[in-house]
Amino acid sequence: MxxxxxxxxVGIFEHPTRKxxxxxxxxxxxxxAQGALADAGLSKDDIDGYFCASGDTPGxxxxxxxxxxxxxxRHWDSTDTGGSSYLLQVEHAAxxxxxxxxxxxxxxxxxxxxxxxxxTGTAPRAAAVQSAETAFENPYxxxxxxxxxxxxxxxxxxxxxxxxxLAWVKVAASHHAQYNPHAMLRDVVTVEDVVNSPMIxxxxxxxxxxxISDGGGAIIVAKPEVAKSLKRPLVKIIxxxxxxxxxxxxxxxxxxxxxxxxxPAAFMEAGVKPADIKYASIYxxxxxxxVMQIEDLGFCEKGQxxxxxxxGNLISGTGKLPFNTDGGGxxxxxxxxxxxxxxxxxxxxxxxxxxxxxVQVPNCDLALAHGTGGSLGTxxxxxxxxxxxx
Amino acid sequence: MQSQERKIQAPVPNLETKAFWDAAxxxxxxxxKCNACGRVHYYPRARCPFCFSDQTxxxxxxxxxxxxxxxxMRRAPIPYAIAYVTLAEGPTMMTNIxxxxxxxxxxxQSVRLVFKESDGGAPVPMFTPA
Numbered sequence: 001m002x003x004x005x006x007x008x009x010v011g012i013f014e015h016p017t018r019k020x021x022x023x024x025x026x027x028x029x030x031x032x033a034q035g036a037l038a039d040a041g042l043s044k045d046d047i048d049g050y051f052c053a054s055g056d057t058p059g060x061x062x063x064x065x066x067x068x069x070x071x072x073x074r075h076w077d078s079t080d081t082g083g084s085s086y087l088l089q090v091e092h093a094a095x096x097x098x099x100x101x102x103x104x105x106x107x108x109x110x111x112x113x114x115x116x117x118x119x120t121g122t123a124p125r126a127a128a129v130q131s132a133e134t135a136f137e138n139p140y141x142x143x144x145x146x147x148x149x150x151x152x153x154x155x156x157x158x159x160x161x162x163x164x165x166l167a168w169v170k171v172a173a174s175h176h177a178q179y180n181p182h183a184m185l186r187d188v189v190t191v192e193d194v195v196n197s198p199m200i201x202x203x204x205x206x207x208x209x210x211x212i213s214d215g216g217g218a219i220i221v222a223k224p225e226v227a228k229s230l231k232r233p234l235v236k237i238i239x240x241x242x243x244x245x246x247x248x249x250x251x252x253x254x255x256x257x258x259x260x261x262x263x264p265a266a267f268m269e270a271g272v273k274p275a276d277i278k279y280a281s282i283y284x285x286x287x288x289x290x291v292m293q294i295e296d297l298g299f300c301e302k303g304q305x306x307x308x309x310x311x312g313n314l315i316s317g318t319g320k321l322p323f324n325t326d327g328g329g330x331x332x333x334x335x336x337x338x339x340x341x342x343x344x345x346x347x348x349x350x351x352x353x354x355x356x357x358x359v360q361v362p363n364c365d366l367a368l369a370h371g372t373g374g375s376l377g378t379x380x381x382x383x384x385x386x387x388x389x390x
Numbered sequence: 391m392q393s394q395e396r397k398i399q400a401p402v403p404n405l406e407t408k409a410f411w412d413a414a415x416x417x418x419x420x421x422x423k424c425n426a427c428g429r430v431h432y433y434p435r436a437r438c439p440f441c442f443s444d445q446t447x448x449x450x451x452x453x454x455x456x457x458x459x460x461x462x463m464r465r466a467p468i469p470y471a472i473a474y475v476t477l478a479e480g481p482t483m484m485t486n487i488x489x490x491x492x493x494x495x496x497x498x499q500s501v502r503l504v505f506k507e508s509d510g511g512a513p514v515p516m517f518t519p520a
Contacts, residue, residue: 122465124399135401135411136433139514140486141463146472149461157459157497201461249431249439250421250481252474254459378484 002269003091006098008227009235009387011040011220012345014326016182018333020214021115026068028110028216029057033069036218041230042104047071047220049102051093053085054078056111056336065108075102081244081381082373083283083334085109086219086341088383090369091240093221103223110216111336120212120337121145122200133247137378145209145286147377149201151254152288156203158255158303161291163203165306167194169287170207170330172314177327179356184211185331194287208287210329210339217341219348233352234390239270246379255303257372258382259296266368266384267298274298277386278364279350280321281343283371284328290314293370294321297384316359325350325359340371344385351389365389396468400511406436409448411512419503419515421481423449432481453503454478455517462492471495475517489518 013035020028029052037043050062050071057065062078075096081088086109093105113120124141155161171191177183189207197206227234243261267273274297282297284290291305299321300308308321316322326332326346329339347367349355355364367387374380403411410433413420422434426443437444460473471487473495487495488506501517508514 122463130402130404132406132435133433135403135407137484138399139401139508140472140484140516141396141399141466141470142472142484143463145465146461146463150459150472150474153461153497154459199464201463201465203461247482249429250433250483252458252476252482254474 003094003098003240004238004269005224005236007094007221007237008224009219009237009344009348010222010227010230010232011036011042012348013039014217014333014342014345015215015335017215018182018184018213019114020112025058025110025112026065028112029065029108030069032108032110032216032218033106036106036220040220040232042220046104047106048073049075049093049096049105051077051089051105051107053080053109053338055080055082056109056338081383083285083338084340084371084373084381084383085338086344087369087371087385088242088381090219090221090237090344090385091242091383094237094240097221097223104226105221107219107221107341108216109218109336109338109341111338112214113337114212114214118212121209142378144375145204146201147375148286148288149204151292151376152203154254155288155292159306161306163195164191165310166208166287166291167191168310168312169284169290169314170194172312172319173284173324173328173330175315176325176359177331179358180327180332183327183332184213204286204288210285210334211331212337213333213335215333215335217335217345219341219344235348235351235387236390237385238388239266239268239386240384241265241269242381242383244379244381254377257292257296257376258380259293259370259372259384262382262384263297263370266386270386272366272386276366277368279325279347279361279367280323281347281369282323283339283343284324284330285339287330289372289376290323292376293372297370316361322361325355338373340373340383343369343371347387351387396470398506398508398514400508401514403512410434413448414505414512414515417505418450419453420448421451421477421479422446430480432483451477451479454520455501457487457495457497457499457501458482459497460487460495462495473517475501486516487518488516
């Protein structure tokens with residue numbers, strides 16, 4: 001049993017807003033849903049499956065959102081792994097479709113952290129919810145930036161990775177963002193700009209960190225029969241993998257991510273290898289996130305990620321692995337502090353040939369979208385999706 | 391840069407972790423020890439995360455360790471160093487490095503246990519250069 005070729009991505013939408021101070025959270029979800037339906041050429045009544053992350057859909061699981069949207073469903077799932085949730089949900093939707101549990105699945109994401117003034121990356125976590133590890137972590141003020149910074153610090157120590165190499169990830173993203181009119185940061189930056197930006201958490205500078213933006217997006221996954229009845233280019237899901245990684249009882253190793261498991265699972269199911277991939281959307285919460293995941297997915301040897309990303313190797317048209325051609329989370333958009341959905345959206349644009357002409361990868365028929373959600377410094381969920389243009 | 395006193399969020403003990411925090415109040419750092427498989431783990435749990443036995447108990451550690459990784463949070467009202475320290479007994483734990491020049495912290499540095507008062511709760515295990 002495999003999901004290979006059992007489901008297509010038929011609709012995508014990225015909300016153009018980056019500051020939604022005039023809209024409610026639920027309203028944003030609905031606008032995203034409508035945008036993806038319009039892109040696909042479907043209507044709300046066609047939806048019989050709904051997938052979201054419980055963390056950005058307040059209420060009991062997905063129930064309040066399902067109520068608000070007025071959905072009649074045969075199947076739903078609100079698994080939350082932070083920013084990678086929507087990559088998992090693409091896999092889960094494809095699984096449900098492959099089993100006949102639903103035919104047209106909607107996935108939505110929305111959030112307003114910018115309007116709400118959340119110091120996402122640097123504020124220590126609140127103590128409101130006590131999980132098993134809370135008492136053993138919160139006293140030390142783990143935020144988001146310093147958790148990823150500890151990964152970067154160890155990577156530098158163990159593999160000789162440099163701040164300049166990390167900076168190349170941001171430089172490449174900025175080269176792409178200049179062509180995206182919706183991107184928050186459209187100025188092209190240099191390695192010097194990144195390493196001279198203020199230090200946030202050693203060794204990560206301000207420009208090593210992603211943006212904080214309002215907004216959202218949606219994806220519609222449907223069975224191939226539905227996809228073929230629509231007037232859009234055909235993009236099918238051919239492989240996916242997911243894996244959690246955690247502290248393993250104290251056997252902590254921050255040099256690798258769950259992509260070492262989710263990546264090979266996805267490649268095996270798809271029957272392709274990293275060298276076959278024409279375009280990759282790689283979750284870029286921080287520059288180090290990209291370097292670690294590129295290594296773990298097998299695009300280069302472990303420890304060589306810094307050297308791999310240097311000298312423009314991620315820039316479309318120049319580099320060997322064009323990545324995040326929308327500008328990614330580093331420059332374009334990180335709606336709700338969750339970047340997984342937009343990773344799928346840009347990969348689908350590439351496969352359809354609908355990316356900006358200056359960043360469109362020629363003959364892009366095989367793309368990968370990958371993300372890690374939660375924190376690479378503690379616990380995270382890794383998810384990899386491989387898609388092919390028919 | 392000299393570290394200053396940051397207000398430390400109080401740990402909230404529960405039925406499973408009360409003994410750990412009672413020991414902390416007595417100046418002892420404990421890890422989980424499994425009497426079935428013999429391995430030690432952190433944070434301590436009622437059931438071993440390796441072999442799933444419930445034959446676990448708390449075991450005091452020496453308080454000696456080595457910095458596995460760290461980061462100084464510069465964008466905080468009072469900058470502080472978060473770290474993972476690998477204990478001499480094996481497990482690696484999240485902690486802070488305190489009572490030192492934050493710019494002098496290095497991976498591989500030997501550290502020793504100190505306890506710091508929390509904001510209304512049990513003292514919290516941290517480390518300082520040995």
